[in-house]
Amino acid sequence: MREKTYQAERRRLTVARLRQKLQKFELIPAVGDAVFSGFDAIDACLPPHHGLLRGAMHEICAAKTGDFASAVGFGAHLGARFADGKAVLSGQTRQCVSEHGQPYALALPTVGLDRHQLIHIDGADLTDLLWAAEEALSCPAVGCVVLMSLERAPDFTASRRLSMACRASNRPLVLVLGAEAGQASTAATTRWQISAAPHNGWQVYLQRLRGSFAQTPPTAGWQVFPWREQLPLSDGEAASENVQLHTTTAYGN
Amino acid sequence: MPHTPREPVFPAPDNVPVANSVPTGRRIAALWFPYWLSEIVMPVDKRMNPYVLAEHQRGTQRLAAVNTAAEACGLHTGMSLADARALVPDMHVDMLDPARGGVFLDKCARWLRRYTPWVGADTHPDSHGLLLDISGCAHLFGGERQMIDDMCARFMRRGITLNIAVADTIGSAWALAHYGPSDTIVAPSGHGPEAVMDLPPDALRLPDDAVDLCRRLGLDTVAALAAFPRSSLTRRFGPYPVMRLEQALGQASEMLNPCVPAPSFIIRQTLAQGVTQIAAIATLAEKMCDALAAKLFAAGKGAVRLDLVLTRADNEAQALSVRLAAPSAEAGHMARLLTTRLERVARGFDAGCGVENLCLAASSTADIQPPQAPLTLGHRALKAPPVAALAGLFDRLAGRLGPQIVVRPVIHASHIPEQAVGYRPVHAAAPDEQIPDTPLSPQTRPLFMLCAPEPIEVIAEIPEGAPYRFRWRRVLHEVTTAQGPERISPEWWPAARQHNSLTRDYFQVEDRNGCRFWIYRDGLYGRETGRPRWFMHGVFP
Numbered sequence: 001m002r003e004k005t006y007q008a009e010r011r012r013l014t015v016a017r018l019r020q021k022l023q024k025f026e027l028i029p030a031v032g033d034a035v036f037s038g039f040d041a042i043d044a045c046l047p048p049h050h051g052l053l054r055g056a057m058h059e060i061c062a063a064k065t066g067d068f069a070s071a072v073g074f075g076a077h078l079g080a081r082f083a084d085g086k087a088v089l090s091g092q093t094r095q096c097v098s099e100h101g102q103p104y105a106l107a108l109p110t111v112g113l114d115r116h117q118l119i120h121i122d123g124a125d126l127t128d129l130l131w132a133a134e135e136a137l138s139c140p141a142v143g144c145v146v147l148m149s150l151e152r153a154p155d156f157t158a159s160r161r162l163s164m165a166c167r168a169s170n171r172p173l174v175l176v177l178g179a180e181a182g183q184a185s186t187a188a189t190t191r192w193q194i195s196a197a198p199h200n201g202w203q204v205y206l207q208r209l210r211g212s213f214a215q216t217p218p219t220a221g222w223q224v225f226p227w228r229e230q231l232p233l234s235d236g237e238a239a240s241e242n243v244q245l246h247t248t249t250a251y252g253n
Numbered sequence: 254m255p256h257t258p259r260e261p262v263f264p265a266p267d268n269v270p271v272a273n274s275v276p277t278g279r280r281i282a283a284l285w286f287p288y289w290l291s292e293i294v295m296p297v298d299k300r301m302n303p304y305v306l307a308e309h310q311r312g313t314q315r316l317a318a319v320n321t322a323a324e325a326c327g328l329h330t331g332m333s334l335a336d337a338r339a340l341v342p343d344m345h346v347d348m349l350d351p352a353r354g355g356v357f358l359d360k361c362a363r364w365l366r367r368y369t370p371w372v373g374a375d376t377h378p379d380s381h382g383l384l385l386d387i388s389g390c391a392h393l394f395g396g397e398r399q400m401i402d403d404m405c406a407r408f409m410r411r412g413i414t415l416n417i418a419v420a421d422t423i424g425s426a427w428a429l430a431h432y433g434p435s436d437t438i439v440a441p442s443g444h445g446p447e448a449v450m451d452l453p454p455d456a457l458r459l460p461d462d463a464v465d466l467c468r469r470l471g472l473d474t475v476a477a478l479a480a481f482p483r484s485s486l487t488r489r490f491g492p493y494p495v496m497r498l499e500q501a502l503g504q505a506s507e508m509l510n511p512c513v514p515a516p517s518f519i520i521r522q523t524l525a526q527g528v529t530q531i532a533a534i535a536t537l538a539e540k541m542c543d544a545l546a547a548k549l550f551a552a553g554k555g556a557v558r559l560d561l562v563l564t565r566a567d568n569e570a571q572a573l574s575v576r577l578a579a580p581s582a583e584a585g586h587m588a589r590l591l592t593t594r595l596e597r598v599a600r601g602f603d604a605g606c607g608v609e610n611l612c613l614a615a616s617s618t619a620d621i622q623p624p625q626a627p628l629t630l631g632h633r634a635l636k637a638p639p640v641a642a643l644a645g646l647f648d649r650l651a652g653r654l655g656p657q658i659v660v661r662p663v664i665h666a667s668h669i670p671e672q673a674v675g676y677r678p679v680h681a682a683a684p685d686e687q688i689p690d691t692p693l694s695p696q697t698r699p700l701f702m703l704c705a706p707e708p709i710e711v712i713a714e715i716p717e718g719a720p721y722r723f724r725w726r727r728v729l730h731e732v733t734t735a736q737g738p739e740r741i742s743p744e745w746w747p748a749a750r751q752h753n754s755l756t757r758d759y760f761q762v763e764d765r766n767g768c769r770f771w772i773y774r775d776g777l778y779g780r781e782t783g784r785p786r787w788f789m790h791g792v793f794p
Contacts, residue, residue: 066728066768069701073794076700087643100792101703105662105674111700111794115662119643121650122660122676132650141642196767198733203767 033170035081039224042204045217054082055170056189056210057163062179063195063203068100070202071194072148073111075176076103077226079146080112082172086143088113089136091121091129096150096178110227117143126152133162137169144171150178153186160187193221201225280442281509282385282401283426284365285416289381290318293357294347297412303344307334308351317349321414354381362512368400373509377458380431384423386509397439405437423509424501425449428456428475446502450476457501463494475501518556518615520544527566527607531599534563534608538595539588541613546584549615555580556615561591564610573598575652576680579644580619586645593652647679656680668741670759670790671702697739697761699771699791706788709772713787716778719760723772725789730764737761738774755781761793769793 036043036051043051052058058078062071079088090103102122105115121132126149133145154162154175166173175188191208205221286292295304303323307314314334326341334346362372362383369390375382387400394400401417408415418429418438425448429438432452440448449456452475454467466489472478478486478498486495499505520541528534538561549556559575575590591613650659660676667673713720719735743754755776763769771791776782 064766066766069699069792069794070768073700076794089646098704100701102676103662103700104670104698104702104791105664107698107700108662110698115664118662119647119679120660120662120676121654122658124654124658128654132654135649136646139642139646142646196769198763198765198767200763200769201767 035078035084037078038081039204039222039226041222042206042224045206045213045215046209047211047214052078052082052172053189054172055167057159057166057173057175057187059159059175059177059186059188059191061177061181061183061191061193061207063193063205065179067195068150068176068178070196071178072103072176073226074192074194074202074204075146075148075174076108076111076113079144079172079174082174083113083117083143085114086117087119087141088117088144088146089119089121089132089142090146090148091132092123092148093126093129093150093152094123096148097123099150126154130154130158130162133173134165137162137165137171137173142171144174146174146176148176149181151180153177153181153184156185156187163187163189197223197225199225200227278388279386279421280388280391280397280419281421281423281426282387282397282417282419283375283382283423283430284385284404285375285380285382285427285430286413287416288318288320288324288414289358290349290354291320291323292413294350294353295320295412299345300412303328303341304347305334305337305344306347306349308349358383359512365404368394368404371509371511373511375427376510377427382427382430384426384509387419401437401439420444420448422500422503423507424458424497425503427458428452428501432456446479446504449501450474450479454478457494457497459494459497463490466490518545518548518552518554518618520548520613522611524609524611527604527609529604529607531595531602531604534611535592535595537611538591538613539584541611542588542591543584545613545615546582546587549582549618553621554615554618555582555621556587556617557619558615558617559587559591560612560614560616561594562612562614563608564612565604566606566609569605571598571602574616575648576656577644578647578651578680579641580621581644581648582621586648590648590652593649597653651678651680667744669744670698670741671706674702699769700794702791703789706773706790709787709789711772711774711787713774717758720762720772720787723762723787723789725770730762730768730770732762733765734763735760741773755785759790 033054034051035054037046046052058075060071060075060078062068076090079090092102103118103120105118108115108118121129124132129147129149133147136142136145153159159175162173186208188208189210190206193205193207195203197203202224203221204224206217291304291306294306300320301322303326304320305316305323305328306318308317309315316328316330316332316334316337319328319330323337323341323344326344328337328341328344337344338346358374358381362374365372365383365385369385369387371386373384373386375384387397391397391400394403397419401419404417405415416430416433416436418426418433418440420426420429420438420440421442421444425440425444425446428449429440429452432455454472454475455464457475457478459467467473467478475498479502483495483499486498496505500507522537522541524537528537545556555577557577557580559577561573561575562570563573564570573591573594575587575594577587577590581587647659656678659679661679663675663677665673665675707725709723709725711720711723717738719737720732722729722731724730737760738758739760741757741759743756757773757775758777759771759773761769761771769792770789771793772787772789774785774787776785778785
């Protein structure tokens with residue numbers, strides 16, 4: 001009996017020690033190294049008290065061809081929360097510029113950015129953009145890097161290198177990909193899929209999260225309305241019950 | 254300008270009363286450009302025609318400068334432009350740029366350092382001239398006469414009239430250049446005060462009232478003035494004109510203040526044998542950056558633009574230039590930028606028989622404000638200041654991607670959506686901060702604005718209704734929600750109104766998928782156009 005208790009106690013200690021060891025390899029951030037998305041329903045599913053890691057790469061994909069602007073909107077919204085007033089380097093591939101044009105400076109406040117924060121790379125190769133991102137990640141004045149690529153996603157090696165650069169410098173990289181870029185394997189910490197939702201909202205799926213969820217995300221994703229008090233809806237629905245950057249969850253939960 | 258054969262007759266040096274003059278052994282060349290302002294702006298081929306520069310003076314336009322041809326027609330400085338036009342109807346008139354004369358004279362002074370290292374500006378307010386201390390330099394050009402002949406020939410080729418005189422003192426050289434009997438005068442060494450005795454008192458660089466007084470007293474030569482005892486002259490004229498008189502006669506000393514040349518930040522390196530590899534050139538450039546940075550740091554300057562000129566053995570030169578967002582004297586940073594730039598040209602680089610000569614210059618510099626030392630040496634003190642860090646990032650990005658690609662947004666004062674916002678390279682001057690951000694409520698402008706509005710096919714109510722459905726890039730969109738119109742009129746104030754500027758009615762529309770677009774109808778139905786066209790202008794997030 002005593003022998004059994006001793007064995008059980010030993011096993012418990014071993015497991016505790018191994019857990020402690022494992023924790024070193026897991027991505028458990030210090031306080032202030034993670035940022036909440038600003039949408040309550042999404043934040044409830046993220047690891048408790050952690051939110052989204054600052055020193056990591058986050059990938060945002062458009063679900064369909066027409067959803068790229070919404071994906072960029074969500075990415076810029078995350079970027080603004082990550083940057084926290086510091087400079088934001090944004091970059092577009094050449095095809096992205098010719099298809100969608102440039103970000104419009106007067107609309108930047110709608111996603112929480114100030115135009116004085118923005119440094120923009122106006123059309124370059126994806127390789128050059130990734131190089132610029134790596135340079136910017138090592139610059140102390142830069143708060144966040146947001147890259148937009150419509151046609152091509154970086155391969156696994158490149159994304160691995162960039163996420164290590166993010167981790168080393170504790171600065172985030174938000175990579176916004178078009179629907180045509182395809183689902184390449186990626187080293188990103190999170191991967192989101194965004195599509196436009198009716199009534200001025202976004203349909204958000206969290207496809208991948210390194211680590212564990214605090215609670216299981218709804219299979220249908222979340223529907224978020226960042227500007228709910230704007231654009232009164234035509235079907236007479238009352239639009240005043242929600243304030244800016246708050247969320248309603250239409251499905252799941 | 255042809256040399257006049259007549260030469261003033263100077264007394265032999267042994268006749269000069271040396272008792273009251275101070276022999277210095279200095280030789281001064283005074284240069285005077287009588288038609289400076291007009292000649293530096295006048296095209297050389299129009300030299301034969303009357304050409305004047307006018308300026309506004311007390312409500313009228315007066316001549317500020319004339320050229321020789323205009324002077325021959327009877328025009329002179331200070332004449333009103335209307336009178337001048339009446340005299341010479343076909344003359345060419347330009348407005349005077351007051352700063353230009355001084356700037357060009359500075360340039361000229363720098364160039365004249367090829368003759369002597371000691372070039373000073375003429376301090377007389379009304380004359381455009383320069384003073385050269387040519388003591389001990391003239392023999393390098395074969396003598397004083399040959400030296401000033403060379404100067405005259407070079408200025409004449411540029412179309413600039415020049416009077417020049419060489420004498421022992423600044424005062425006498427100036428006097429002979431301005432009032433001497435010929436255009437080029439070389440007074441023999443040790444000439445003494447006799448050289449200027451026959452000249453009018455104006456030659457003494459006196460103030461206007463003193464010249465007037467001389468004239469009223471009937472003193473029409475320097476000799477007449479010099480004959481008076483100094484004490485009575487001082488009583489009547491004051492000490493300054495007497496000092497000028499003594500300086501011209503060589504009895505009082507005068508210093509020549511040289512124009513201090515701007516320090517040049519140039520590093521040259523000549524190699525014994527040509528190098529053909531870009532990597533080797535980059536290594537050399539790095540070493541040169543160290544030297545340049547030390548030079549810049551010592552002067553308290555930072556480079557804003559770097560130029561690297563690679564000269565091949567067959568004398569073909571290739572120049573690379575790098576711009577910096579903020580002045581920097583950091584060798585590592587400059588070297589990194591140059592290396593990036595060299596890597597970019599590596600593909601098309603033709604070293605030929607090898608690069609033999611490298612020249613690295615900081616062709617544009619600015620003062621560096623050293624960061625204030627922090628009071629406490631906490632962890633904050635170790636961080637680089639964010640402005641400097643950003644400037645370094647700009648340089649690296651622009652170095653690889655090209656200066657036009659790395660941009661920042663700027664706002665222009667316009668309510669035409671595509672003109673209200675622009676992008677400016679980070680290296681361009683700081684954006685105008687006076688224009689406040691237009692207080693637009695959020696979600697009235699799309700996050701993405703197309704490079705150019707794209708025509709779309711729309712089914713909409715006539716005349717001013719919202720669209721029901723539209724086709725953009727071959728996809729049909731059914732409109733579920735539409736908000737608008739927001740009417741934007743063309744600007745009426747531009748002088749040349751564009752022919753296609755019509756009133757636009759903007760609508761925010763949402764299709765069945767929830768995608769939101771910003772589309773407009775170009776022109777008011779029935780009033781501006783019979784069949785208004787529709788355009789897609791942007792996409793909301």
